[in-house]
Amino acid sequence: MLADAAQFDALWDYQQPAATETLFRELLPAVAADAPLRAELLTQIARAQGLQRRFDDAHATLDEVERGLPDLPIRPAVRYRLERGRVYNSSGDLQRARAFFEEAWRLAAAEPGESFFAVDAAHMMAIASSEQALAWNRRALEIAQASSDLRTRNWSGSLLNNMGWAYHELGDYPVALLHLEQALAFRREQGQAREIRIARWCVARVRRDLGQVPAALEEQRDLLAEYESLGERSGYVYEEIGECLLALGDRAAALPFLGLAYEELSADPWLVANEPARLQRLRDLSSG
Numbered sequence: 001m002l003a004d005a006a007q008f009d010a011l012w013d014y015q016q017p018a019a020t021e022t023l024f025r026e027l028l029p030a031v032a033a034d035a036p037l038r039a040e041l042l043t044q045i046a047r048a049q050g051l052q053r054r055f056d057d058a059h060a061t062l063d064e065v066e067r068g069l070p071d072l073p074i075r076p077a078v079r080y081r082l083e084r085g086r087v088y089n090s091s092g093d094l095q096r097a098r099a100f101f102e103e104a105w106r107l108a109a110a111e112p113g114e115s116f117f118a119v120d121a122a123h124m125m126a127i128a129s130s131e132q133a134l135a136w137n138r139r140a141l142e143i144a145q146a147s148s149d150l151r152t153r154n155w156s157g158s159l160l161n162n163m164g165w166a167y168h169e170l171g172d173y174p175v176a177l178l179h180l181e182q183a184l185a186f187r188r189e190q191g192q193a194r195e196i197r198i199a200r201w202c203v204a205r206v207r208r209d210l211g212q213v214p215a216a217l218e219e220q221r222d223l224l225a226e227y228e229s230l231g232e233r234s235g236y237v238y239e240e241i242g243e244c245l246l247a248l249g250d251r252a253a254a255l256p257f258l259g260l261a262y263e264e265l266s267a268d269p270w271l272v273a274n275e276p277a278r279l280q281r282l283r284d285l286s287s288g
Contacts, residue, residue, distance in 0.1 A: 005040040005075075012044070017051035024048065039065045039076035043083040050087040053269050058087045078108045078117045082124065089128050097128045116152045119143050123159060126166070133166040157186040157195065161202060168206060177206045197223060201236060208244055217244035235264025239282065246285075259286035 008027055013020050024045045031037040042065045049058035065080045085100030105121035108114040122140035126133040137159050144155040164179035184199035204219035220240045227234050239261035245254035262282040265271050271279060 005037060008041055008044065014051065017048040021045055021048035021052070035068060036072055036076050039068055039072055040079055043076070043079040046083045047086060050083070050090050053090070053273070055087055055091045058083070062087070074107055074111045075114065075117070078104050078111075078114060078121070081107070082117065082120055085124060085128070089124070094128050098125065101125045101128055115143055115147050115149060116155075119152055119155045119159075123155070123162065126162060130166075130169070133169075134163060137163045137166060154190070157183050157190065157199070160186060161199065164202065164206070168209070173206055173209045177203065177210065180206055197226065201234075201240065205240060208240065208247065213244050213247045217241065217248070220244060233260075233264055235261045235268070238264060242282075242285075255286055258282050262286050 008024060011020070011023055024041055027041060028038065031041055042061055046058040046061040046065075049055075049061060062080060062084050065076070066084075069077055069080060081100045081104035085097045085104065088094070088100065089097035101121050101124045105118060105125060108118035108121055119140045122136050122143070126136035126140070129136065141156065141159040141163070144152055144159060147153050160179050160183035164176045164183060167173075167176035167179060180199065180202045184196070184203055187195045187199045200219060200223060204216040204223075207213075207219070208216040220237055223234070223237050224241065227237060238257045242254040242257035242261055245251070245257065259282075262279065265282065266279050
């Protein structure tokens with residue numbers, strides 16, 4: 001019998017949302033008699049559906065949760081709003097997304113013991129409100145770093161990363177690099193290999209924008225070797241190696257990497273939906 005939501009939350013594989021949805025559906029009978037726990041599990045099924053871009057299915061799952069909201073405690077109510085907001089955000093309806101995230105923030109921030117979800121809501125407000133991204137991320141980071149709860153403190157790596165990219169969006173590359181280096185240091189403290197690789201990529205990416213191209217290229221080549229040793233491919237690493245080589249004037253060496261990047265990244269539904277120009281550029285460069 002599942003005792004609490006932390007048990008199924010720990011089973012999440014965000015790289016495999018379809019498999020996660022299947023697993024969570026298999027757990028539903030075990031929580032049938034516990035309405036709040038069942039509602040939380042349904043919100044995570046909806047999240048898995050949203051990550052598969054099955055937005056209508058996700059909304060239908062959340063409609064089932066919504067019907068029981070009047071009889072549910074705060075946490076399922078917060079998680080319902082978070083996931084409804086995420087589905088709207090992923091499908092491009094930012095105004096509705098912000099309304100749900102702000103309500104999730106209001107509920108969680110006012111409830112003792114719900115700091116983890118207050119941080120989640122604030123970080124989603126930052127994602128859905130680009131003009132206020134830094135303010136919301138700072139608010140979330142303050143809560144995370146002050147928390148005595150390890151799970152809440154562990155938000156710090158993601159928040160530092162998001163602040164780094166918010167500064168990058170503003171063109172402040174030195175401050176962006178500072179935050180991304182702090183995120184990398186946090187990931188190294190945690191010892192999470194996958195997150196460390198991603199953080200290293202981010203640091204190298206901004207070093208390229210700062211004109212530190214040889215150092216950026218060296219780091220991306222090191223990452224490539226690490227991925228190859230794991231039997232994995234990274235379109236993002238291929239892309240950056242290609243971009244660094246282009247910046248150094250070696251177009252002939254860059255083109256194969258840009259082709260590999262296009263091959264990998266064009267298979268990502270999120271990039272296809274949200275960054276078509278980036279993919280078209282890779283295609284044009286690699287075919288030229």
